[in-house]
Amino acid sequence: MSRAVAGSAGGPAGGPLGGPVGGPGGGPVGGPVAVGPLLRARHVRKSYGDRVVLDDVSLEVHPHDVVCLIGSSGSGKSTLLRCLDLLEDIDDGVIEFEGREISDPRVDPRSVRSRIGMVFQAYNLFPHLTVLENCTLAPRRVHRATGAEAERRALALLDRFGLADQARKHPDRLSGGQQQRAALVRALCTAPTLLLLDEITAALDPELVGEVLTIVRDEAAAGTTMVIATHEMTFAREVATRVCFLHEGRILEQGPPEQLFSQPREERTRQFLRRVL
Numbered sequence: 001m002s003r004a005v006a007g008s009a010g011g012p013a014g015g016p017l018g019g020p021v022g023g024p025g026g027g028p029v030g031g032p033v034a035v036g037p038l039l040r041a042r043h044v045r046k047s048y049g050d051r052v053v054l055d056d057v058s059l060e061v062h063p064h065d066v067v068c069l070i071g072s073s074g075s076g077k078s079t080l081l082r083c084l085d086l087l088e089d090i091d092d093g094v095i096e097f098e099g100r101e102i103s104d105p106r107v108d109p110r111s112v113r114s115r116i117g118m119v120f121q122a123y124n125l126f127p128h129l130t131v132l133e134n135c136t137l138a139p140r141r142v143h144r145a146t147g148a149e150a151e152r153r154a155l156a157l158l159d160r161f162g163l164a165d166q167a168r169k170h171p172d173r174l175s176g177g178q179q180q181r182a183a184l185v186r187a188l189c190t191a192p193t194l195l196l197l198d199e200i201t202a203a204l205d206p207e208l209v210g211e212v213l214t215i216v217r218d219e220a221a222a223g224t225t226m227v228i229a230t231h232e233m234t235f236a237r238e239v240a241t242r243v244c245f246l247h248e249g250r251i252l253e254q255g256p257p258e259q260l261f262s263q264p265r266e267e268r269t270r271q272f273l274r275r276v277l
Contacts, residue, residue: 036099038063038225039084039194044093046076046083046249053079055249057093061194061227066220068236068257069229071246072272077229080246081196084227085118098193114142117187118196121203123179125171125186131158132167135186143190150189157185161215177208184215195219197228233276237261245269 039061046054054076061067069077082088084095086102086109095103102112125134135154139145145153158164161181171179180200187195197216201209213235220226220239230236236243237257244254245266253266261277264270 037061037096038065038098039227040094040096041080041084042094042096044080044083044095045091046079046088047091053249054083054090057249057251059244059251061225063225064223065225065241066239067227068240068243069227069246070231070233070236070243070272075246076249077246078198081118081198081227081229085116085196086112087118110142114190115193116196117190117192117194119180119183119187119198119200121199121201123171123176123183123203125179125183127171130168130170131163131174131182131185134171134182135189138186138190154185154189157188158182161185162211175208176204177211180204180208180212181215184212184219188219193225195224195226197226197230199229199231201230201232231276233261233273245272247272 037060039059041057041059044054044057045052057076057080059067059080069080071077079088083090086095090103093103094101097112098115101107102109125131126137129137132151132154135158136147136150139150139153140147155164155167158167161184163178163181163185166174166178166182171182174182180203184200200216201212204212209232213232216226216228216235217239228236228240240257242254243257243260244251245260245264245268246252247268253260253264253269260269261273264273
């Protein structure tokens with residue numbers, strides 16, 4: 001299904017905080033939200049020219065799930081996250097969020113992204129804004145929070161993530177780990193229903209990886225619903241409620257971490273795990 005991609009991958013965009021997912025033409029969808037998965041992708045296909053990057057992908061994410069996507073580089077993990085956030089068109093299939101189809105091209109993607117937070121491996125903080133300004137921009141501009149409300153929530157989160165003393169600095173004054181923590185704070189400032197994390201430790205020095213993963217562990221323990229693309233197998237084993245192994249654009253195998261890491265069913269999964277564990 002085709003859609004025009006709106007909004008910037010560099011920061012949150014969307015409609016009023018807590019509002020429903022946009023319906024056709026960007027308007028609200030009426031009626032109660034269906035009970036069931038928070039997010040459901042069914043038979044999703046995505047290609048770039050002749051190269052198929054997602055092939056018949058189906059996935060369900062329930063409230064408080066932590067779903068880790070693992071697999072070799074190029075297996076489709078990042079593309080799947082970008083499709084779930086409507087940053088990429090899908091060619092076929094259906095994506096539903098909060099009980100409503102969001103892959104319908106008439107749905108305003110900004111309204112969907114007001115309920116989904118996404119953090120990228122390259123941080124994507126706005127360099128001309130301070131850390132605090134990065135964190136309050138979407139709540140003020142998109143969710144219509146007052147400056148005082150947005151600043152109060154941002155400062156509380158920055159303090160919780162050990163960044164209170166960095167709030168007035170610009171991103172280039174922070175270490176890589178601090179920048180990635182700031183990007184996590186920015187995503188959480190909009191109180192998203194779902195958090196998508198795209199290999200957020202991939203660009204960090206090894207000694208900085210632990211401080212970022214500690215934050216994500218805390219969010220998982222607090223019940224935040226997340227879909228995480230990661231190369232950190234120990235982390236995935238510890239925090240995931242379900243692990244999905246992607247290979248050549250397909251979810252080849254999925255299951256609880258204790259099953260997938262200890263007794264994988266597929267030979268390709270076993271080959272991958274032998275290489276990385």
